[in-house]
Structure formats: C-alpha cells, structure tokens
Amino acid sequence: MKKPQAIKKILIANRGEIAVRIIRACQELGIKTLQVYSEADRHSLPVLMADEIVCIGPARSRDSYLDIKKIISAALVYKADAIHPGYGFLSENAEFAECCEKESIIFIGPSPQSIRMMGDKATAIRLAKEAGIPTTPGSDGIVGDYQAAASIAEKIGYPILLKATAGGGGRGMRIVQDKGQLEAAFMEASQEAKSAFGNSSLYLEKYLSNIRHIEVQVLGDGNKVLHLGERDCSLQRRNQKLVEESPSPVLSEKMRVKIGNAALKLCRHVNYRSAGTIECILDPATNEFYFMEMNTRIQVEHPVTEMVTGVDLVKEQIRIALGQGISITQDQIQMRGHAIECRINAESAENDFRPNPGRVNEYFAPGGFGVRMDTHLYSGYVVPPYYDSLLGKIICWGSNRDEAIERMNRALLEVKIDGIETTRLFQRNLINTPEFRTGKVHTRFVQDSFLSNYLK
Numbered sequence: 001m002k003k004p005q006a007i008k009k010i011l012i013a014n015r016g017e018i019a020v021r022i023i024r025a026c027q028e029l030g031i032k033t034l035q036v037y038s039e040a041d042r043h044s045l046p047v048l049m050a051d052e053i054v055c056i057g058p059a060r061s062r063d064s065y066l067d068i069k070k071i072i073s074a075a076l077v078y079k080a081d082a083i084h085p086g087y088g089f090l091s092e093n094a095e096f097a098e099c100c101e102k103e104s105i106i107f108i109g110p111s112p113q114s115i116r117m118m119g120d121k122a123t124a125i126r127l128a129k130e131a132g133i134p135t136t137p138g139s140d141g142i143v144g145d146y147q148a149a150a151s152i153a154e155k156i157g158y159p160i161l162l163k164a165t166a167g168g169g170g171r172g173m174r175i176v177q178d179k180g181q182l183e184a185a186f187m188e189a190s191q192e193a194k195s196a197f198g199n200s201s202l203y204l205e206k207y208l209s210n211i212r213h214i215e216v217q218v219l220g221d222g223n224k225v226l227h228l229g230e231r232d233c234s235l236q237r238r239n240q241k242l243v244e245e246s247p248s249p250v251l252s253e254k255m256r257v258k259i260g261n262a263a264l265k266l267c268r269h270v271n272y273r274s275a276g277t278i279e280c281i282l283d284p285a286t287n288e289f290y291f292m293e294m295n296t297r298i299q300v301e302h303p304v305t306e307m308v309t310g311v312d313l314v315k316e317q318i319r320i321a322l323g324q325g326i327s328i329t330q331d332q333i334q335m336r337g338h339a340i341e342c343r344i345n346a347e348s349a350e351n352d353f354r355p356n357p358g359r360v361n362e363y364f365a366p367g368g369f370g371v372r373m374d375t376h377l378y379s380g381y382v383v384p385p386y387y388d389s390l391l392g393k394i395i396c397w398g399s400n401r402d403e404a405i406e407r408m409n410r411a412l413l414e415v416k417i418d419g420i421e422t423t424r425l426f427q428r429n430l431i432n433t434p435e436f437r438t439g440k441v442h443t444r445f446v447q448d449s450f451l452s453n454y455l456k
Helices: 016-029 045-049 069-076 093-103 112-119 123-132 147-155 177-195 253-269 301-307 314-323 401-414 424-431 445-455
Strands: 009-012 032-038 052-057 081-082 158-168 171-176 202-206 212-221 225-237 238-248 273-283 288-295 338-345 362-364 369-374 390-398 416-418
Touching: 009 016, 009 069, 016 032, 016 045, 016 314, 016 369, 016 390, 032 069, 052 069, 052 338, 069 093, 093 112, 093 202, 112 123, 112 273, 123 158, 123 202, 123 253, 123 288, 123 424, 147 158, 147 177, 147 202, 158 177, 158 253, 177 202, 212 253, 212 314, 225 253, 225 301, 225 445, 238 424, 253 273, 253 288, 253 314, 273 314, 273 424, 301 314, 301 338, 301 369, 338 401, 338 424, 369 401, 390 401, 401 424
Parallel strands: 009 032, 009 081, 032 052
Antiparallel strands: 158 171, 158 202, 212 225, 212 273, 225 238, 238 338, 273 288, 338 390, 362 416, 369 390
C-alpha cells in the first residue's frame, strides 16, 4: 500500500446528484472542492456548492465531461491534488486514470490496469473463472462473428444473450431466441456497441429467464478486501435499474455468505483497490448464482448499502485513494434493518418514459426518520436536456422490509417536484404490487407484467 498523502483539493469530474454527494463527503473530510461544469450546468447545485468552479466547455458531454485534456488541464491550473470521477462519464476510463497518473494527480478509483481488466466483460469473466467463481455458460471470450456465435449457441442451446464486452446500461445487448434471429441481432448489437462505447466486440452467454440481479459492494485497499453485503436490483426496465434494496429479500443466510465470499475471492485474485461492485445473477429455478460483471466505480445505488451498514462509501473511496487504507474491518460491518432506493427521473412513464427536461417551479424534499434524498434539485432549477434524466434518489430505511416499504410510500407522496413530469407515481405503484411486496420479482417483471397493467 502506498504512503498516505495529505491533499487539499479534489476536482469533481461529474455533475448532478453524484457531484453533490462527493462535495458533501469532501466538506466533512476538510478537503476543498473544484467543480468542473459545462455551459448547460452553470446554475447547477454542485456549482453553487463547490469552493471553486471552472467551465470546461459547451453542453455536449464529449466537449466537456468527456474531454480528458480539459479536465486534466483544469486540475493542473487550479492545483487540484486528486480527481473524483463519480459514476458514468470517465469513471471507468483507463486512459483517463493513466493521464492522472502521468500528471501526478490522484485518481480516486482503481488502477488503470484494474479498470481495463474488469471493465472488459469478457476478460472479467475469464478472471472470475480463474478465481473459481461460477459464470453463466457461454463463450470463453470475445466472439469474432455471428458464425462463431452460432457454433457456441448450438452447444449451449437457445435462447442466448449477446452482450457488448465494453457495455453497460443494456446497450449492445440482444436476446436471441433461435438461429434465425442470430445474424441480425449480432449486427445490431455490434453496431450499437460501437456507437455507444467505441468498441464493437461482443461475447455470448446462455439466456436465463426470470432471474434476479444481485450485486455485492466491495472495498479493497491493496492490503485487505471486504464486502458490505448485497443489493437486490431486480426491478429494471430495459436493463436500467429502477428500485434497489439491501439486503435481498430472497437470499438465505447460507447463499448470502457464499456470494459475499465469492466477491472477496475475485477481488483478491485481481488485487482490487478502491470501491467496486461485483454483479451476479441468481437463477431461482436452481438457486445458483453466476458472476456477470464488475463495476470499478461508485454505484448509483450505493446509498442503500450506506443506510444498512452506516459506512460512508465515498469517504472510504477517498481514503483508499490517498493511501490511508480502509477504516473498518469485516468484523465491524453489521447489516442493520432494511433499505430501499427509488430512482426519480425526469421522464413521462405514460409516454414510453420520454425525457421531460424543463424548469422545476417548486421542489420540496421528503423528510422524517429514516428518509434520505440524494439530488441536485432546487426550486427554480432548469433540468437540461443534454444528460441522463436522473433527478435524484429517495432512500428509506426501516427496522425491517415492511417498514422500509411503508416509509418509501410516505416519502414518494411527500416529495414535490412541480413543473416537469417525473417517475414518482410510477415508482409508488411499482413498490405496491403484490409481487414486490412479497419479494417475487425478476429482471423482466416490469416489462413483461407490470408496465401493461400500469398503463391501463
């Protein structure tokens, strides 16, 4: 582990609610913040909160939040000691991490080598296999063309899932039911992956239906690794998470220990350093879990873990990057109660979730015991049309799952966002379905069952 460093200023290379989250952590650690922003975010909350600000370009992400040279230059000119990338944008960009290293700027995240290894999903699956972690049957790596895909599919059987090796958020992903669909699906997924990630490579795995999405929060500091329990992210729409909770309502204690130990085993195998998330699928039909991918960054849904463990993950991330090590041990981590997070987006659920940017005439946050709202909203703020539609997350804690659900019900009624359409009421309907109440959902529940009834 490297020698601990003292830093005075962190540049935040992100926007929105995660930028606000990082600023708050820095304030509590006594570290100054430098917020970079695009012209569209000139009046955003992170810009109003940070100690120093600098505009790095026009609204388009590629000209601002994705421009490595501009961000590095800002850090050098304003003498920032470190850069926190948040999630999305450059958070899993190995080239960006390397540029930070070359300029002696601390990158608050894993090494460029770890980002490359675990960011490439085909490589990550190979490493998981080496570590003895169960993986879904499929290709051993990148599939060169659809003929090669067809050969593998014949061996493992249809349906199969094509996935972008550099992908995320459901882009570059296609379910293929039979051989007749394979060629077109391969071309579509490859082209979409190239457009979204600059990498058209695909891998293939057996498609399992009615699965649950389980992920494990991990921390590593080069000396030790630990996990902070699991999150259940099974409520999704088009592979985008909607509701997350911790702990999972379906895991037995035996399976919980098994998945947690597997996550630690993989982190040790790759000598992982920083905060990260091991994502798995759980097949209820067999009660078996399979490694899916690793996210080498802080997750959108990290607050549910914080609520049940009491551990500030962003502070831990910063401490690890500074060489100070993890401040807790595995034995000190206690899972207490239950937490649920609902993402609130500026979207019209009734119109195929069409983005709905615009002016927030009035904003009122939910409150009370066990309620947290992570957001960048304020009354009068204009939500720009150029970025992700996430407005914030409501996170509710309860002494048990039922109490957490009822508290979320209250919070979703209490929050007020006037002037634009949001997914607030959609979320409230979703968490009150009998299926969610009893924990009997899967990753396609929203698309296959809930959405059609909701729209009626």
